[in-house]
Amino acid sequence: MSAPSTHGRAAARVLLLLLAALVLWTGAAGLGVTAVGDAHAQPAPGNPGATAKAPPRSATPAGKGNGDRDSKYGPPLKKRGGPIAGLFWGFAGLAVLGSLFVVTRRNLITAVMGMVGTFFAIAALYMMLYASFLAIIQMLVYAGAIMVLFVFVIMILNKPEDEPYGGPGKAGKILAGLAIAYLLFRIASVLLHPAPSGWGTERLDLALQHPAATAQGYVWGSTASVGWNLFNDYLFPFEAVSILLLMAVVGAIAIARPLKDDVVEGPATDDGAAAGASPGGHS
Amino acid sequence: MKSILIDIGYSHFLILAAVLFAIGTAGVILRRNILIIMMSIELQLNAANLTILTFARMHGDLSGHSFAMIVIAVAAAEVAVGLAIVVAIFRGRRHVDADRLNLLKH
Numbered sequence: 001m002s003a004p005s006t007h008g009r010a011a012a013r014v015l016l017l018l019l020a021a022l023v024l025w026t027g028a029a030g031l032g033v034t035a036v037g038d039a040h041a042q043p044a045p046g047n048p049g050a051t052a053k054a055p056p057r058s059a060t061p062a063g064k065g066n067g068d069r070d071s072k073y074g075p076p077l078k079k080r081g082g083p084i085a086g087l088f089w090g091f092a093g094l095a096v097l098g099s100l101f102v103v104t105r106r107n108l109i110t111a112v113m114g115m116v117g118t119f120f121a122i123a124a125l126y127m128m129l130y131a132s133f134l135a136i137i138q139m140l141v142y143a144g145a146i147m148v149l150f151v152f153v154i155m156i157l158n159k160p161e162d163e164p165y166g167g168p169g170k171a172g173k174i175l176a177g178l179a180i181a182y183l184l185f186r187i188a189s190v191l192l193h194p195a196p197s198g199w200g201t202e203r204l205d206l207a208l209q210h211p212a213a214t215a216q217g218y219v220w221g222s223t224a225s226v227g228w229n230l231f232n233d234y235l236f237p238f239e240a241v242s243i244l245l246l247m248a249v250v251g252a253i254a255i256a257r258p259l260k261d262d263v264v265e266g267p268a269t270d271d272g273a274a275a276g277a278s279p280g281g282h283s
Numbered sequence: 284m285k286s287i288l289i290d291i292g293y294s295h296f297l298i299l300a301a302v303l304f305a306i307g308t309a310g311v312i313l314r315r316n317i318l319i320i321m322m323s324i325e326l327q328l329n330a331a332n333l334t335i336l337t338f339a340r341m342h343g344d345l346s347g348h349s350f351a352m353i354v355i356a357v358a359a360a361e362v363a364v365g366l367a368i369v370v371a372i373f374r375g376r377r378h379v380d381a382d383r384l385n386l387l388k389h
Contacts, residue, residue: 088291092299099303102322103310115322118303122329125296129340134332134351141355146325146362153366154318157373211343221348229345230352237349241356248360256367258374 088128095121108154112147119143130211130221296337304330317372317379321365328358 094117101114119142126135211220218225230238303326310323332351339347373379 085289085291088295089288092295095299096302096306099306099310099326102319102326103306103314108316108318111319111322115325118326119329122303122333125299125333126336128291129296129336131336131340131348131351134336134348134355137352137355138329138332141359142325142329146359149362149366150318150322153369156370157318157379211340214345220343220345225345226348226352230349233346234349234353237353241353245356245360248363252363252367255364256370 084128088125091121091124091128094118095125109151112150112154115150116143116147119147132221133223133226134221293337293341297334300330300333300337303327303333315381317369317381317384320381321362321369325358325362328354 098114098116098118098121102111102118105111105114119138123135123138123143126132126138213219214225214228216225216228218228307323307326307330310326311320314320314323332354335347335351335354339345339351369379372384376384
């Protein structure tokens with residue numbers, strides 16, 4: 001291991017502490033804002049005689065404060081928590097844990113797997129926000145294409161100092177078996193019994209009130225509504241993105257293409273001859 | 284305190300996006316492997332997308348969805364070019380350590 005600097009590592013620790021403090025402060029500030037908003041909106045509907053009874057009433061769940069606070073922002077959130085709140089916390093925890101895996105793990109494949117978990121959790125959160133089209137795009141593009149690209153590049157690089165990824169333990173095998181069994185069960189159930197009508201919307205209505213349909217009559221957040229918005233209001237950015245993607249494809253091919261004199265002028269000339277003789281021969 | 288845990292509001296999504304963005308920033312600053320740095324950048328873009336979609340939901344405006352989709356496309360282009368650069372660097376230098384790539388430093 002080359003020793004870049006010890007004070008660099010100390011500075012990194014200080015930065016990590018600062019960022020952890022920032023995360024904690026952000027979370028505390030957010031919770032404080034929520035609590036203040038509840039306390040601020042709670043005694044508003046009560047008359048002065050009822051203020052003495054305010055503390056026992058504040059213990060009742062699902063206070064009116066949330067509706068008052070959110071009413072100026074579009075449709076209010078429904079006050080039924082329960083399993084949907086548990087879903088939010090579960091996916092939020094999965095996203096945070098996966099991103100912490102990305103930042104902290106040394107094994108690159110482990111980091112990529114944490115990233116995939118984060119992307120799936122974020123797609124689920126998109127679904128809770130009624131962005132169904134964006135959730136599917138998130139799964140296809142991020143968890144599918146981009147992560148596979150990362151895995152390809154990691155396999156190409158084939159870093160020698162990374163220990164080979166060990167097989168899963170007993171718990172991992174049991175979890176994988178359960179996951180595969182559940183997947184097969186779901187596929188079989190879908191193939192045998194088609195879903196009843198209106199199944200998805202009823203389940204999602206428990207969490208948040210469904211937003212109103214768009215002016216064109218499409219379901220909010222669906223593919224049709226996003227497409228209408230994209231091709232009417234944002235047609236020029238869409239075309240610009242298509243040109244950008246074309247340039248990215250051409251540029252990626254032009255950059256990553258092996259040149260004849262690439263290895264010769266590289267600074268690592270000690271093993272450059274071996275690499276020039278057979279590029280990619282190590283793997 | 285219990286209502287904070289039970290009643291999920293828009294602020295929860297925004298706080299989660301802020302936390303994810305902070306973790307991505309930590310990854311960009313602290314790690315040396317270029318691949319990890321690029322994954323952290325992807326994490327930051329995702330956090331920004333989550334914020335955009337939360338605001339779109341708050342205001343009932345679908346423009347945020349179009350914007351998030353354009354952000355995803357730009358992120359895909361960035362990843363393609365960035366990984367090509369990583370492969371090109373690795374071909375010549377046999378490492379992708381960001382601290383040792385100081386050729387442009389005079």
